[in-house]
Amino acid sequence: MTTLDGFSHVGLDGDVLRIAIATAANGTALDFDCVDEGTAALRALAAGEIAAGAVLLVGDGANFCAGGNVRDFAGAPDRAAFLLDIANRLHDFVRLLAATTVPVVAAVQGWAAGAGMSLACAADIAIGGESTKLRAAYPGVGLTPDGGMSFTLPRIVGARKAAELILSDTIIDADEAVRLGILSRLVADDEVKDEALKVAAGFAAGPTSSYAGIKALLARSGESTLSDQLDAEAASISAAAAGPTGREGVDAFVEKRRPDFAATR
Incomplete structure (x- = not known):
């Protein structure tokens, strides 16, 4: 990957714009340095300042994204203001993902929980591994969804099933995620990123x-x-x-x- 000037978590793999959303250094929780860079990169893509034929979302660590950093939530002096700020920053990113004209592929290895599951649902194609697991995760910490989950998940699995998955905080294994349509297909765990890049590169070379x-x-x-x-x-x-x-x-x-x-x- 060629890192773009001014970015640490965004780069180009050929004609594929690769955006990391979580890092091992942050415990694979959603990393807002990554989110903010992703937002800037997608704006540059829309403006023609970056040339790419596909977007690839990845987690730089064992998981795609383990959800929001709950310790940061707990440590905020004003939790409501803190959550409002980071939700709005995440939502700027999600809006740009939805608006981009090129295919968006997610490499969903390990866990995709909370906002990580939301971002998996926001992709056009989501490649998972045999051990991939997804979980809404919001009721477990007494919160409600962000990242567009309440919009995208019902459109993928249907309103009744989405309500069950979010309200019951169900852990969804890889096979069930494919059956429901949340994941597009599965590969071996150690092949998720390579296969997702291959899929994204195929789109980038296409019409x-x-x-x-x-x-x-x-x-x-x-x-x-x-x-x-x-x-x-x-x-x-x-x-x-x-x-x-x-x-x-x-x-x-x-x-x-x-x-x-x-x-x-």
Whole structure:
């Protein structure tokens, strides 16, 4: 990975923007130096100041993210103000993740608890290991969700199941997480980061404008009627067909060759 100027926890692996969200030095709790750097990097990506075709979220340690640092919560002079501040900083990051036009992949090794589970749910693709475990974790410390869990989890597993998982603070093992759709698929524990990078690199080499259109359609589908969504799909596929990526993809198919999407950017 090439670390970007001004960043300690963000870098480029080829055309993949790699963002660490937790560090071993912080006990793999959510690290707000990482979160703030991730927010800055995603803003730079949106502004065209960083060129990347995918985002990869990782934990630098044994876990993807073990949740918020509860000792920091306990030590804050004003707990309410402290939690409000860090929740808003996390939410700036989550909003930018949701808005990015490139695919977001999460390498979910070890534990993804609390905000770590929220960030796993915020990714487009989440690769887990055989020993990966997820847990909402908020009721155990008398708190409520942040990081978008109350929005994303019901859309992944359904409202009733999301209520059960959060309220009962269920530990979700890797196989169950795949069955529910929280994790996309599993690999061996020691292959999670490599496989997630491979997936992200594949997206980065692919039809980026097509991915942007797909993400835009999926983002609006929950609030659309079928008729509105059909209209949006018609407009989107027509625009894609007229663009360089669509032309290259169709021409390559007809000519029986591999498309060169990189040449269309």
